[in-house]
Amino acid sequence: DTAVSQTPKYLVTQMGNDKSIKCEQNLGHDTMYWYKQDSKKFLKIMFSYNNKELIINETVPNRFSPKSPDKAHLNLHINSLELGDSAVYFCASSRDRTGGNYGYTFGSGTRLTVV
Amino acid sequence: AQKITQTQPGMFVQEKEAVTLDCTYDTSDPSYGLFWYKQPSSGEMIFLIYQGSYDQQNATEGRYSLNFQKARKSANLVISASQLGDSAMYFCAMRPRWRGAGSYQLTFGKGTKLSVIP
Numbered sequence: 001d002t003a004v005s006q007t008p009k010y011l012v013t014q015m016g017n018d019k020s021i022k023c024e025q026n027l028g029h030d031t032m033y034w035y036k037q038d039s040k041k042f043l044k045i046m047f048s049y050n051n052k053e054l055i056i057n058e059t060v061p062n063r064f065s066p067k068s069p070d071k072a073h074l075n076l077h078i079n080s081l082e083l084g085d086s087a088v089y090f091c092a093s094s095r096d097r098t099g100g101n102y103g104y105t106f107g108s109g110t111r112l113t114v115v
Numbered sequence: 116a117q118k119i120t121q122t123q124p125g126m127f128v129q130e131k132e133a134v135t136l137d138c139t140y141d142t143s144d145p146s147y148g149l150f151w152y153k154q155p156s157s158g159e160m161i162f163l164i165y166q167g168s169y170d171q172q173n174a175t176e177g178r179y180s181l182n183f184q185k186a187r188k189s190a191n192l193v194i195s196a197s198q199l200g201d202s203a204m205y206f207c208a209m210r211p212r213w214r215g216a217g218s219y220q221l222t223f224g225k226g227t228k229l230s231v232i233p
Contacts, residue, residue, distance in 0.1 A: 040225070043223040088158065101148055101165050105162070106159065108159045
């Protein structure tokens with residue numbers, strides 16, 4: 001059983017297209033995240049939802065829109081894709097939104113290539 | 116704001132030797148957690164070890180130990196008896212433990228690429 005699953009694993013698309021990445025977790029966690037890992041491997045948070053409520057919304061273009069239909073799912077929709085959007089996008093979840101000794105459980109990542 | 120610094124972009128270690136990966140941090144939070152993650156070439160992020168800022172003892176998990184020096188704001192990862200499968204990117208990360216209604220996001224360093232030589 002995959003704890004945090006993302007689909008698709010690879011996504012190759014043309015500039016200007018709209019695409020979505022889906023994420024689901026079966027851990028019963030309350031909080032989910034989207035991170036972007038650039039070509040230099042730097043991981044930067046984009047969004048976080050806690051029980052379907054948006055709690056972190058970092059400075060990302062408004063072409064990126066997260067949606068959480070329930071606390072087990074967090075999807076990322078990207079409009080009008082640009083070359084600079086090429087990266088690996090990671091979904092993650094944590095038991096709750098607060099601190100403590102709980103890290104994140106990550107999905108396997110979606111490698112997005114915009115051509 | 117939290118900041119994680121990993122000053123070693125790349126490291127080499129001989130198989131079966133020990134290696135230390137450096138991590139320093141900066142935060143104004145009185146209580147926080149420090150994490151190390153491994154990212155092999157296959158791309159997944161694997162949790163390795165956790166250290167709480169108020170924990171009295173340094174954390175250990177099998178061949179991994181965390182050398183936590185709070186006054187120096189460092190949280191170095193020590194891997195003993197390196198194996199070929201340890202070749203990967205290693206990320207240090209930090210998360211506050213109490214901020215009330217504030218943000219508890221996990222902030223990552225830029226990573227260190229470890230290569231284990233046979």
